Amino acid sequence: MDNLQTTYLGLKLKNPLIAGSCGLTNSVTNIKELASKGIGAVVIKSLFEEQIHVDTEKIIKNEQGKVSTFTKAPDTILSKRIYDYDEAYSYIYDFAKRNSLEKYLDFLKEVKKSVDIPIIASINCVSNQDWHAFAKRIEETKVDALELNIYILPSDWRRSGEDNEKIYYDIIREVRNYVNLPIAVKIGYYFSSLAQSVQKLSESGIKGLVLFNRPYNTDFDIDNITLSHGQIYSSEEEYNHTLRWISILSGHVNCDLSASTGVHDHNAFIKQLLAGATSVQIASALYREGLDIIPEILNKTSEWMAKHKFKDVAEFRGKLSKTNLENPAAIERVQFMKLYSGIE
Ligand SMILES: Cc1cc2nc3c(=O)[nH]c(=O)nc-3n(C[C@H](O)[C@H](O)[C@H](O)COP(=O)(O)O)c2cc1C
Known part of the structure; x- marks a missing residue:
């Protein structure tokens, strides 16, 4: 399947289908x-x-000889750094205890030895507080790139959009100080001016933007009148949102775009490429359909390319992007009026 080859974050990929970060x-x-x-x-x-x-704090405490065991959550950790929420920090403390950094680094080294495809490490971050140096340790494992999943829910009414966005730039700048690895940033869609924010982020020295992180969804259990949560896995109807933004933004950004959310088959995969994505990530489909979805998507894409006489991905990537449209919002408005007004 040579004709599916692509370059993402400066890395050579045999095809643009990427397994997104998940339990698998x-x-x-x-x-x-x-x-x-x-x-x-x-x-x-x-x-x-x-x-x-948590691990950094543990190491510092051990070096000072003050804490020899790792059983009690010191109140200097997390709660004061990020959260004013006891339950959050004790959960996270326990999680960190079970999942040590050294284990993660050993795992990355082992993965790199075991397969010959590009491996992208990932850090999920919400603040710019003292964790960046660890990115250097990740680089030393010889992984090929680093994806930063920066998810800042703009729910704090004391903070402006600018305050929140500053965190993205601070994180990127700090991490770039420590590593030469190509960096991709995975974002959500809660920005006050998404197009402008994405464009500015694409000029911050990163090599790729992953659109979008699928957020944790709140739900209510009305029988027990308690909080619950939405679906963990995406459905095949969810790809449109990413498709809209990849097609609006491709051609206007200074880095690769990777499409994520709602890709469950070759149709959605091909659409994201037509919109201008450089790569396409899948996670829920791997859980829901099994890993055979990978050859199925790739084979059907090759068949579709043969049918349309496309010799390689570059020939059709971005063919349906809105790069050349002056005002995509006006087009969407007219389409909405045409489609919805006639339904009674
Ligand atoms: C079980 C599960 C675990 C996930 N863990 C992570 C994670 O650790 N880091 C991350 O950036 N995204 C994580 N994600 C999000 C996926 O990478 C992806 O962005 C999201 O599921 C939308 O893509 P999809 O529609 O193909 O599932 C996870 C998703 C699932 C279903």
């Missing part, structure tokens, strides 16, 4: 299987910034 990219066995099914690259399950805070 958390073991060497799974990653070997993903590679054997033909996946183009893998984003490793994220390390949480909080794990770095």
Whole structure:
């Protein structure tokens, strides 16, 4: 399948289909299987910034000889750094205890030895507080790139959009100080001016933007009148949102765009490429359809390319992007009026 080759973050991929960061990219066995099914690259399950805070604190305390065991959550950790929420920090502290940084680094080294496809490490972060140096340790494992999943829910009414966005730039600048690895940033869609923010982010020295992180969804259980949560896996109807933004933004940004959310089959995969994506990530489909979805997507894409006489991906990538449209919002408005007004 040579005609599916592509370049993402400056890395050569045999095809643009990437296993997105999830529980299935958390073991060497799974990653070997993903590679054997033909996946183009893998984003490793994220390390949480909080794990770095907790482990760093542990190391400092041990060096000072003040704390010899790792059983009690010191109140200097996390709560004061990021959260004013006891339950959050004790959960995160326990999580960090079970998932140590050294284990993560050993795992990355093992993965790199086991497969010959590009491996992208991932850190899920929410603040610019003292964790960046750890990115250097990740680089030393010889992974090929680093994806930063920066998810800042703009729910704090004391903070302006500018305050929130500053965190993205601060994180990127700090991490770039420590590593030469190509960096991709995975974002959500809660920006006050998404197009402008994405364009500015694409000029911050990163090599790629992943659109979009699928957020944790709040829900209510009305029988027990308690909080619950939305679906963990995406459905095949969810690709449109990413499709809209990839097609609006491709051609206007100074880095690669990777499409993420709602890609469950070759149709959605091809559409994201037509919109201008350089790569396409899948996670829920791997859980819901199994890993055979990988060769299925790739084979059907090759058949579609043959049918339309496209020799390689570059020939059709971005063919349906809105790069040349002056005002995509006006086009969408007219389409909405045409489609919806006639329905009674
Ligand atoms: C079980 C599960 C675990 C996930 N863990 C992570 C993670 O650690 N880091 C991350 O950036 N995204 C994580 N994600 C989000 C996926 O990478 C992806 O962005 C999201 O599921 C939308 O893509 P999809 O529609 O193909 O699932 C996870 C998703 C699932 C379903």
